Structure formats: structure tokens, C-alpha cells
Amino acid sequence: MTHKRIAIIGECMIELSEKGENIKRGFGGDTLNTAVYLARQVTPLATR
16 A cells, blocks of 8 residues: 655744733634645544
8 A cells, every 4th residue: 555645835824813901812824724624534643
């Protein structure tokens, strides 16, 4: 069986939202979303 590898290169976006005096930090962006969705489609062993 051959193993295929995928490299995802890019930056993720830091999203800041303010509610009163609190600032909440989140992460997003096309590169991060693509990596997350691909990781969800394979077995955990394949993401190593």
C-alpha cells in the first residue's frame, strides 16, 4: 500500500472579538480550515 502525504502551507488568521472589557481570541482562515477538514476525513494514525 502506498502512503500519500499532503502539506498545507499558509497562515491562519487570528480573530479578535471584544465584549465589554474582555477580548476573545479565535483562529480561522482558509489554510487552517482546509487542514482541519482534511484531518477529520482520515484516521488519527494518518495525521502523524
